[in-house]
Amino acid sequence: MGEGTAGAQVAARIADDLACHGDHPALRTTSGTLSYADLDRRVTAAREELAALGGRQLVRLRPAATADFVVAWLATLTGGHVGLLTRDDGLARAYAASAEHDGHEWRRTGTAAPELHPALRLLLSTSGSTGSPKLVRLSAENLESNAAAIASYLGLTGDDIALTTLPLDYCYGLSVLHSHLLAGATVVLDDRSVTEPGLWERARAEGVTSFAGVPYTFDLLGAAGWPELPTLRQVTQAGGRLAPERVRTLAEQGAREGWELVVMYGQSEATARMAYLPPELATTHPGSVGVAIPGGAFRIDPVADAGPGVGELVYRGPNVMMGYAEAPADLARGAELDELRTGDLARLTPDGLVEIVGRRARFAKLFGQRIDLDRVQTLLGLGGHDAGCAESADGTHLVVAVPGSPDAATLAEVASAAAAGTGLPTHAVRVVPVTTLPRLPNGKLDQQAVARLEPAPVATADSPTASIARLYGRILGHAHVGPDDSFVSLGGDSLSYVELSLRLESRVGRLPADWHRRTVAELAALLDSRPRPTRRRPSWARVDTTIVLRALAIVLVVGSHTNLWVVLGGAHVLLAVAGVNFARFHLADEGPRERVRRVARAAARVAVPSVLWIGAVALLTGQPGWRSVLLLNDVLGSHDWSEPDWHYWFIEVVLIVAAAAGLLTAVPRVMAFERRHRFPLALGLAALTLVPRYVADLASYDGDVIHSSLFVAWLFLGGWAAAVAGGRRDRVLATAVLLAGCCGFTGSTARDLLIAVGVVVLVWAPSVPWPRLLVGPTGAIASASLYVYLTHWQVYPWFETRWPLGGLLVSLAVGLLAWQLVTRVSAWAARVSLPRPHYPPVQRIRQVAP
Known part of the structure; x- marks a missing residue:
């Protein structure tokens, strides 16, 4: 089921014979170009310097889009050592890294290396474990088989020139480096954001033919503008589900502009990639992740209550990790897995393509209820609220992070909507304003960071009247909204009536028919007098006709x-x-x-x-x-x-x-x-x-x-x-x-x-x-x-x-x-042209409230 075919696989190992590509460019940096022959000489020298430290080392490397980092990593890999790619000093200490590269030279850390299994070569954080000591243990076979499979199905050759648009300690970003070096292609090293015009100016000058992105990458490009790259032939996407309509739109754009979109699916536990969607299917099957990579295979194990044909996706292939590590002692263990239970719910389409339909692990268990966090985020999105959800670290609350500068009215709306959508009591929903949603280096939501968020302190001067006044001001574009103002007196019309009435309904409850003529203070009095809900909100609401x-x-x-x-x-x-x-x-x-x-x-x-x-x-x-x-x-x-x-x-x-x-x-x-x-x-x-x-x-x-x-x-x-x-x-x-x-x-x-x-x-x-x-x-x-x-x-x-x-x-x-x-x-x-609103203190507001 869902087996990949090897096709014309690339046989060479990642860095064992770099010199065979001679003077062909391997790395292009801001300071110049490094040929494969040059890269081979530098890796050989670095490997000998590392060997001079004596014994097999656990090497801590700080990832960077530089030639020095690539040389240090390849020297570690080919020298038989184990690389720990992390920016986290605490993680390096926790696992007793015995050596490190400071960007220029090797040095001992003063700690003896733990016992290391002979097959172990790389330790990476999983995409969801930032801040946790849990690591993925990967062997040389894992890395080489995955790089070969990727180079094969992407059709990489020495003519390809890739741009680093993802961090190199992220398995997806590292796989771009590995697969291109394996194929004798060129990698342009640059750590600038995709929103910076200078990155794309350089990409044009270098003749870049491909770049990789996660969904967040394409969100940023959608806001900043798509780059003009006449030499572009391929764009790859993984690291999370891209909405099918976005996939189709990008694929159609690529067809017009002469490049292909390759949607892929993977996890750190499988080194990088497990599936890819052949680019010719992107417009007709945009919701699918495609077929298994060459050398891999899928099966779907039934899951109770998951629905007909839906089950947990299980992958088998040589790129499946050796296992997890949660302490230094785990680094001595050998391979413990021959297949990977992905935790994703999937089904097979009639065409034999894999379609991911959900995530088993993206659920919270609160008050005896199983809550689909993705569904909560989707419901909030439909209501116009960008948000990130997680179960609180102590397992007692649903935490909802709201980015930007949300006012009290917005936070109350989000809390009410989240409670209504989940059936949780309102006190079990913790809504926290954040400047931006916390994200991992790969662009995914950092669930652990969201889970640790604590309630924001509530200003004592923020009464119901003031929060409703702010809501009116934001939607109607008024800087000054007082307790005696009403929707009609503020010039509201049908274009703002819908949004304001629904947002008020979520806060006040069922609105009176003449709410649009009632003052802010009168509506706030309704909020004060409304009984607090003691049970799940009904599934039906009354809405203005x-x-x-x-x-x-x-x-x-x-x-x-x-x-x-x-x-x-x-x-x-x-x-x-x-x-x-x-x-x-x-x-x-x-x-x-x-x-x-x-x-x-x-x-x-x-x-x-x-x-x-x-x-x-x-x-x-x-x-x-x-x-x-x-x-x-x-x-x-x-x-x-x-x-x-x-x-x-x-x-x-x-x-x-x-x-x-x-x-x-x-x-x-x-x-x-x-x-x-x-x-x-x-x-x-x-x-x-x-x-x-x-x-x-x-x-x-x-x-x-x-x-x-x-x-x-x-x-x-x-x-x-x-x-x-x-x-x-x-x-x-x-x-x-x-x-x-x-x-x-x-x-x-x-x-x-x-x-x-x-x-x-x-x-x-x-x-x-x-x-x-x-x-x-x-x-x-x-x-x-x-x-x-x-x-x-x-x-x-x-x-x-x-x-x-x-x-x-x-x-x-x-x-x-x-x-x-x-x-x-x-x-x-309105914000730019109007002065900042000033709300009267609570004491004064309550004096005029009926």
């Missing part, structure tokens, strides 16, 4: 466009939702000028990103026309549907109708009437705007009716009426008007029925039950609905004929990414 409808509607819209289904009418439901939000956020008790400014700000939040995006699309593709770019196609364009000019009809309608309603209600007399008769005004306007819709039917109007603001404004105004309906009678009347508009509106019974169901739910159900697990994703999609709608026109056509589901998923992903980008840029701009 507009949030659920926004998310469902945009999914239906995009799914219909990409041909995954044909369920039309979602955009028209969104018009009614927009009307509800208009009434909620823009009809505040204020003067005419303030209302105009409020509506203008809300319109700008929609219009500015829309004009920028559509304008960029038009500039690059030549369409749509300028009317659509300026969102004036509905006013100045043809009255017939035409693509792509009418693609953005929904945005134009919302802006036109909301601006008209805002300006109308800013007229002093209309404003006075609206304050006394909120529902009659909204209902009357909704009924009035039904007239053009029916006149068009009676007159057999041949233009586009269902996408034009003149004929669909009743939906927006009907939503307004639903929002201000005061009782059953009002709701019945609002329902009657909306259903009258739906009847025969689109010419499709199914479409009319979907719109009708949506508006009826909107009128009668302020909130709906929703699976708690889906609250975060639903809120994210709802928040990003504008950006999903804007960008999906450029995304889904790539998928609609081949993979409709992919069209939907990628469209949602791109929209979510755009939303996050705009949100973070806006928050950054």
Whole structure:
């Protein structure tokens, strides 16, 4: 099962015959090039100097991307000594290293070497054991067989030039050195970060053909920009799971640019690599780690409750370690393993490829519950929180590290979400702010460091009122938020309503229907009076109906466009939702000028990103026309549907109708009437705007009716009426008007029925039950609905004929990414432009709290 084939294996040993490659470059450093002949001479000399110390040594080497380190390591290896590659002085003392290389010469440490097994050559920390004395014991056969297998399946030759982008005490980084030396290739030694332009300038100058990365490497490159390397032929990835969509995207990028992506899988316990995915399969099987390396084989042992076909992955091959060492006495032991139980849960695909589905060891056992730490991190990520999770060192808490400068409100949200996702009591979740997530040299999360984190001290001046005020300030971009401010008074709108309501819900519990008009102090009083949960939170939550409808509607819209289904009418439901939000956020008790400014700000939040995006699309593709770019196609364009000019009809309608309603209600007399008769005004306007819709039917109007603001404004105004309906009678009347508009509106019974169901739910159900697990994703999609709608026109056509589901998923992903980008840029701009907020002390806040 999953056996590797050797192919044309490289037969030479790592450093036994370096001189056979003559003057071909072996190492390129910042100070010059070292040929294989030069390297051989230096290794021979260093080996003789080390032998002069007498006896077999346990040599401590400090890894560095330098020729001196490579020479010292190769001299240790070929001289029959044992190398301990570590930067940790304590680890070297714990294992009684008898010699060391200081970068220039050998010296004794004054400690006698422990008894060393004849086959032992290398000691490495495992990827998860930083700070622990547990080491992996590796033999010469382990190192040579793995290097030969890697050189074979990567097809390495003397023409290859590799760049060191990983530490050389990390088994993956060391394997790059070994496999390239074995093949007579060249290694460019450089210890700079992949985010530094100078590294890639040098790589271009050296003609680098390959580099290696862990998932964190590609995160950094995604932020810093992908390097331009005309000579690049291969990129390898291991050290953790890269999301399948990232694998596919990178592989497709490589196909365009002329290089291959090789996804690999390994552990320190197997020297470096156990599996690789042939590059031609990266786009079709991006979730797989492929097949066993040459000379290796896999099997899958069943695991109870793991699922059909899923079990623990077991590897057999000559690269499997001799065993672990936890004390100097263990270094005398021989090989104790002939196979490696990886601890990973895996299954075989129908094509015989290995697919990793989980990690047995990434579980915590707390309060009698088995908690999947990866799942907790994923759930928190869906809620917009980057975090790292581990079981506390004393086994009593789930520790969640949150990077950056999270405020008290954010930490409380994370704690609540983690408790809800795990079923743990809130006191068992320890949320700790950190500057950055602690990581190992290979880029993986340092779980032991997270496990040791202690609770941060809580400032005594941080009351519930202050923390909620900070939450409002962060999401709404206000530096000064006082106890008497509310969501409406601070200019909140539908774009920020979703995020803030969900975050408040996680802190306060179920929100009152009018929370957006309540003050910060009133909401803080709810938090103070809320009983503390004594049992697991229910699996269902009640969520604001507009949030659920926004998310469902945009999914239906995009799914219909990409041909995954044909369920039309979602955009028209969104018009009614927009009307509800208009009434909620823009009809505040204020003067005419303030209302105009409020509506203008809300319109700008929609219009500015829309004009920028559509304008960029038009500039690059030549369409749509300028009317659509300026969102004036509905006013100045043809009255017939035409693509792509009418693609953005929904945005134009919302802006036109909301601006008209805002300006109308800013007229002093209309404003006075609206304050006394909120529902009659909204209902009357909704009924009035039904007239053009029916006149068009009676007159057999041949233009586009269902996408034009003149004929669909009743939906927006009907939503307004639903929002201000005061009782059953009002709701019945609002329902009657909306259903009258739906009847025969689109010419499709199914479409009319979907719109009708949506508006009826909107009128009668302020909130709906929703699976708690889906609250975060639903809120994210709802928040990003504008950006999903804007960008999906450029995304889904790539998928609609081949993979409709992919069209939907990628469209949602791109929209979510755009939303996050705009949100973070806006928050950054607010932080830069506004003074640091000052919150009143606790004593003063509590005096004004009811």
